[in-house]
Amino acid sequence: MSLSVSVHGLDVPDTVRGPLTEDDVPARLVAKDATLWGPEAESESAIRLGWLDLPATSRELVSRLADLRAELVGEGLDRIVLCGMGGSSLAPEVICRTAGVPLVVLDTTDPGQVLAAMDDLDRTVVVVSSKSGGTVETDSQRRAFIQAFADAGLDEKEIGRRFVVVTDPGSPLSETTAAMGARAVFLADPNVGGRYSALSAFGLVPSALAGADVGALLAEAEDLAVQLAEPDNPALQLGTVLGAAFRAGRDKLALAVGGSQGSGPQLQGFGDWAEQLIAESTGKEGRGILPVVLESVDAPGASGPDVLLGVVGSGAPALEPSVGVSGPLGAQFLGWEYATAVAGRVLGINPFDQPNVTESKENTQRILGEGLPEERPAATIGAIEVYGSGGVLDGVDLSSHDGVSLAIDALLASIPPRGYLAVMAYLDRQKDASAEGLRAALARRSDHAVTFGWGPRFLHSTGQYHKGGPQVGAFLQLTGVVAEDLQVPDQPYSFGTLQAAQAGGDRKALADRQRPLLHLHLTDRAAGLDQLLATLS
Numbered sequence: 459m460s461l462s463v464s465v466h467g468l469d470v471p472d473t474v475r476g477p478l479t480e481d482d483v484p485a486r487l488v489a490k491d492a493t494l495w496g497p498e499a500e501s502e503s504a505i506r507l508g509w510l511d512l513p514a515t516s517r518e519l520v521s522r523l524a525d526l527r528a529e530l531v532g533e534g535l536d537r538i539v540l541c542g543m544g545g546s547s548l549a550p551e552v553i554c555r556t557a558g559v560p561l562v563v564l565d566t567t568d569p570g571q572v573l574a575a576m577d578d579l580d581r582t583v584v585v586v587s588s589k590s591g592g593t594v595e596t597d598s599q600r601r602a603f604i605q606a607f608a609d610a611g612l613d614e615k616e617i618g619r620r621f622v623v624v625t626d627p628g629s630p631l632s633e634t635t636a637a638m639g640a641r642a643v644f645l646a647d648p649n650v651g652g653r654y655s656a657l658s659a660f661g662l663v664p665s666a667l668a669g670a671d672v673g674a675l676l677a678e679a680e681d682l683a684v685q686l687a688e689p690d691n692p693a694l695q696l697g698t699v700l701g702a703a704f705r706a707g708r709d710k711l712a713l714a715v716g717g718s719q720g721s722g723p724q725l726q727g728f729g730d731w732a733e734q735l736i737a738e739s740t741g742k743e744g745r746g747i748l749p750v751v752l753e754s755v756d757a758p759g760a761s762g763p764d765v766l767l768g769v770v771g772s773g774a775p776a777l778e779p780s781v782g783v784s785g786p787l788g789a790q791f792l793g794w795e796y797a798t799a800v801a802g803r804v805l806g807i808n809p810f811d812q813p814n815v816t817e818s819k820e821n822t823q824r825i826l827g828e829g830l831p832e833e834r835p836a837a838t839i840g841a842i843e844v845y846g847s848g849g850v851l852d853g854v855d856l857s858s859h860d861g862v863s864l865a866i867d868a869l870l871a872s873i874p875p876r877g878y879l880a881v882m883a884y885l886d887r888q889k890d891a892s893a894e895g896l897r898a899a900l901a902r903r904s905d906h907a908v909t910f911g912w913g914p915r916f917l918h919s920t921g922q923y924h925k926g927g928p929q930v931g932a933f934l935q936l937t938g939v940v941a942e943d944l945q946v947p948d949q950p951y952s953f954g955t956l957q958a959a960q961a962g963g964d965r966k967a968l969a970d971r972q973r974p975l976l977h978l979h980l981t982d983r984a985a986g987l988d989q990l991l992a993t994l995s
C-alpha cells in the first residue's frame with residue numbers, strides 16, 4: 459500500500475494544478491532537475507535532492523544495522539540514547555514511537571532532562587547524530603556522556619565502544635569520532651538536507667538499533683517511489699493541495715494524526731516531524747505555510763478562515779476544508795517530502811535552505827561570550843516573573859493578582875489579522891510535560907492559530923518560520939529555574955547557561971523584528987505551570 463490523498467471542501471484550481479503538470483514537474487523532480495525552484499535556488503537544489511533515491515540506496519544499511527544491533531544486544535547494551543537536533547532526531551522519534559520500541563531522544567539543553575538521560579549507563583549506547591557535526595546541543599550532549607561514562611569507571615576504549623555516530627563525510631564530528639574510537643560511524647549522503655533525511659542513516663541508524671523494522675519502512679517508501687514520476691501521483695496531489703490552500707489564504711496547516719492505518723499502527727508524533735519539514739522549508743521571504751500540530755483531530759485550532767486541516771492516517775476528517783493522507787509511515791515520509799518540494803515551487807521559495815536559523819545561534823554565541831544580560835522583571839506574581847518586549851506590556855496592570863492573565867490577554871490582543879501565537883517552552887519535555895497543555899488552553903482563548911514548541915528544539919524547525927515567514931507572530935516564551943545544573947565538559951558554560959543563552963538569543967532575534975513577546979520565567983517550575991494553566995482554565 460502506498461499513499462492515498464483525499465480532499466474535502468477545498469477547491470484546487472487549474473491555475474495551481476495546471477502549471478505543475480504542464481511543466482512536467484513530477485518527471486523533472488524525480489530526474490532531480492535543480493532548476494525547478496528558479497535560478498536563485500539552483501545551486502542549493504543541485505546538492506539537496508538525494509532523498510529521492512533513499513528508498514533504494516539506504517537498503518544496504520539494513521543488514522549492517524541488524525548485525526550491529528545483535529552485537530550490542532549480545533553485550534547487554536539494549537538502551538539507545540539519541541543525541542541530535544531537528545532533522546537528526548525527529549524522524550527516529552516517530553519511527554520508534556510508531557513501532558512501539560524504546561528510544562531515548564535527547565534534543566535539549568535542559569540540564570534536568572540531560573541528567574535524567576544519563577541513567578542506566580551500564581546498558582546504554584549513545585547515537586550521536588549531526589549532519590553538520592557542529593550543532594552545539596549535540597556536541598554538548600556528546601561531551602557530557604563521555605564524562606558520565608568516565609565517571610562510571612569506563613576506560614577510554616570502553617567509552618568509545620559506547621558511541622555510534624551518524625554524520626556527513628568530512629564533518630568536524632567525523633574527525634572527532636575517529637579520535638574517540640567510536641564503535642561505528644555511518645557517513646550519510648551529503649546530498650540530502652537534514653529535514654529530508656528520514657529515510658537516510660539519520661532516520662534508520664537509531665531506529666534500527668532500538669529495534670524498529672527499517673527494512674519494512676524502506677519497502678513502504680519504495681511502493682510510493684515508483685509512482686513519483688507519474689502525473690497526478692498522490693504526493694503531487696498533496697503538494698498541489700498545500701499550494702492551493704496557501705494561494706486561497708489558508709496558510710496554516712493544522713496537523714493531526716488520525717486513526718490507525720487499517721492493520722498498521724497509528725503514526726505517533728508524525729506532526730512534529732512534518733512540522734519541521736514544512737515550516738523550515740517554506741517559512742522564508744516573508745511567506746510560508748505554518749504547521750500547527752494538534753493533540754487530536756478535533757482539538758482547538760482544527761478550523762478557521764486561514765486553516766487547512768491535515769489528517770495523517772485513515773478515516774475521513776470531520777471538518778472542512780481538510781486533506782486526509784493515509785498510508786504507512788515509509789510512504790508518508792517520502793510523500794510529505796515530495797509534497798513540500800512541490801509546494802515550495804507553488805509558493806516561489808527555495809524549499810532546501812534555512813536562511814534565518816543562524817541568527818538566533820549567533821545571538822546565543824554572543825551571549826555566551828559576553829555573559830547573560832541582567833534583566834529585571836516587570837512584575838513577579840506567584841511563581842512567575844513577567845517580562846515583555848515589543849510593547850506587549852504597555853498599559854497592562856501587573857499589580858493586580860490576575861496580572862499574568864492580563865499580560866496574556868494583551869499578548870493575544872497584539873496578534874494581527876491572520877497572525878499566530880507561538881508558545882516556546884525552554885523546559886524539561888518529560889518533567890514539565892504539562893506545559894504542552896498551554897497550546898489548547900490558549901487556542902480556546904484566541905481566534906488565531908496557536909503553536910507549541912519545546913526550546914531549543916523548535917529553533918531547528920518553526921524557528922525558521924518565526925523569523926523568515928510573514929511577520930504576524932506573537933510569542934510566549936517560557937523559561938524555568940534550574941534545580942541542578944550540569945557543566946558542559948571542556949566548555950566555559952553549563953547546560954543551564956547554554957539554555958538561558960538560547961532563550962535570550964531567540965528573544966533578541968524576535969525583538970529585533972519588533973514582534974510582541976511575553977517572557978514568563980518560572981521561579982518554581984511545577985508551581986508556575988500549575989499557576990499558568992489555572993489562569994487559563
Ligand SMILES: O=P(O)(O)OC[C@H]1O[C@H](O)[C@H](O)[C@@H](O)[C@@H]1O
Pocket residue numbers: 543544545546587588589590591592593596652653738812815917918919
Ligand atoms: O544535523 P545537524 O547538522 O546537527 O543539524 C540539526 C538541525 O540544525 C539546524 O538548525 C537546521 O536548521 C536543521 O534543519 C537541522 O536539522
